[in-house]
Amino acid sequence: MDENELRLLSTEERRKYYFEKNYRYDANLYYRYSGTVNSKFTKEAHKSELIFYYHKIEKGLSLKNIRPFFGVNAVDYLIDSLYQYVEKYGFDHIAGIAYGNIKKYFDFHKNLDDNGLLLPLKDKFNKLIGTKVDINIISERDYGINIIKKSDVQIENNFKELCFSRHTIRQFTEENVELETIYKAVEIAQTTPSVCNRQASRIHIIEDKKIMEDALRFQNGNTGFENDINKLLVVTSELNDFKTSNERNQPYIDGGMYAMTLIYALHSLGLGTCPLNLALDSDLDMELKKEIDIPENQVLIMMIALGHIPEKLPVAASKKLAIEEVVRVVN
Ligand SMILES: Cc1cc2nc3c(=O)[nH]c(=O)nc-3n(C[C@H](O)[C@H](O)[C@H](O)COP(=O)(O)O)c2cc1C
Incomplete structure (x- = not known):
């Protein structure tokens, strides 16, 4: 029209x-x-399929009562999928983790499989994958389960302090933000949970001032501080990592969670951040992606403006709702 x-x-x-x-x-x-029609149509989609299936094994092995022969059809499928992946792309890190998880599955059943139910699967696995393995590219910690102690997860609780000291910052100094600092924050953000651990989030860092200016023109909430932004991040989700139409909102859920961790990580490293919405009309969405070279198969989640924080500065009060306004107990 x-x-x-x-x-x-x-x-x-x-x-x-x-x-x-x-x-x-x-x-x-x-x-x-997404993989709605064909779950192996790109390397990324195929990789995501491997993660989807091998995660069923590591998840199954982490339960209190492990059901013998759990997910046997998934393991069968995974062996074929891994074979096709290795034929096409070689034995890389993801293939290694899939391989390691299948081995762990067989190891778990070593004393449970008196009737040799898994023998045909084992044969297939050895025949298809056996010769192509380069086990040196993965570590034992990358697959199966790792045992942790309660004391490992119950760390000194300063998360409250981190959350209560974060504010959206709309004034930045001229001091440069080193890429190294952003990489450190991304490393922290990589701990963000994601559906089946598929890790679809991607970060585009815009350094160049002209490109930043062009990109910010698509965004409607940066007036008044656009020239002070030192680095502009664009958070996206890789659609190839999602499978069926049931997951249609998952790119935004995973992307939003990732962005939140990244904002906290940047904050923990002393930087100021301002999340910037990318609620765009489809034409602008397409144009912005073209402008900053974001592939069509990634969806835009948000931008994050960042920079160093002045010694003293105003922040919006941004009063939060009371607990009883957001919580409902179902009983
Ligand atoms: C997805 C998202 C988009 C946002 N977009 C903008 C924006 O375009 N411009 C802006 O100045 N602030 C933006 N904000 C910041 C919010 O206004 C801010 O988070 C909110 O007022 C709460 O303040 P606080 O972050 O200091 O707690 C955005 C926040 C989020 C989570």
């Missing part, structure tokens, strides 16, 4: 037009780039 036709519509009709257009755009991208 062109500008003139749009102008003839009532406000309600125009809103409906944009509503449908934007949803159609999202749905099309998801349909084209």
